[in-house]
Amino acid sequence: MKEGPDIARIGTLIGDPARANMLTALMSGQALTATELAQAAGVTLQTASSHLSKLQDGGLVSQRKQSRHRYFALADPATGALLEAIMGFAASRGHLRHQPGPKDPALRKARVCYDHLAGDYGVRMLDSLLDRQAIRPEGDGLVLTPEGERLLGEMGLHLALLRTSRRPMCKSCLDWSERRSHLAGTVGKALLSHFLTSGWARRSEDSRAVVFSPEGERQFGALFPAFRVSPAV
Template identity: 55%
Template structure:
């Protein structure tokens, strides 16, 4: 008899096309209703209810009631991290559901990964912060340095007021499109929220893609410049 984590059950839950679409829709970080998820999954309200029950039993989602309405969200950042890793594996092995198009290009540039910035700009930010000495990667994992604390202050992020949660202060998250790391954790969440407040990035209804206005891109590139290519 085998002992240890049962990945077969989780793989079966995620492997169903309708449930995979439900989980992908929730990767935007918003809580959605069962009706909205039925549309995302392409199934009837009755069928989506059965799928949601299975996902909830598997601890992949949780439901919240707000007045007369019930909303569904991912159970936590560790679920989003696992899904993002699977997306990266699927992309690297050629398992793509459609040909690249305009929407795919927008997702590759900047998108929401549960609650933090992903895509090319997320990878660019992570790399720039490493070069600037704002992030340090050692045996204890990823840590925010004194330079990073100063950077947060310049951005208007008060570390003392960040909500307490199980999530670490900062964490690497593998980006499925760029195949490099972007920044997750409470710092990653706070930075994306700040970019939205500043108008540098705007969420798109019904999509994980972020619209990046030209003035926002200029400000972002100034703070997190790309590494110069050496000839």
């Protein structure tokens, strides 16, 4: 066997349909029980437990116990970024699964990608931040500029606290539906949290969709001038 990273193992772990469905469900950023993940995967609880053990051993999910329950989540932001990148690659090659219904346009409009905003709104938000030079490209990544620091400060976000994280402040993440980049990193996470806590948007109860209120869309459009409100779904 040749030396180097074992991508075959990761590919095998993600490639199983049941495990892929579980990982996709965990892209919501929420911790789920084995029972909930079994339902998402369409398998029995015993089979789900076996899959989760393999995913945990492979470093893709983590587990925590709370009272009598065990909850599972993606291991870290890098896992979420990997899955979203694979989704983008699959979509670009035409490998799509389609279930008709209202969730599809809602997910494409705005959704959670692990802990930040994705979809049309997420891409347009990054476009606006780049356009107003609040964020700029540097090397292979993105950096927050003084204009960006001013903007976040006006929103009430605490930059000193964001900088304590070991994660990058700003990071691009390939969007599977738009096939362009949206904003990840601690700034992307903080912005999504701000939209939710301010009441501009809410998480859908049965999908990864993020639903903006009419007032939230107005505030969002004012904050990101390059953003244009799309028709409601």
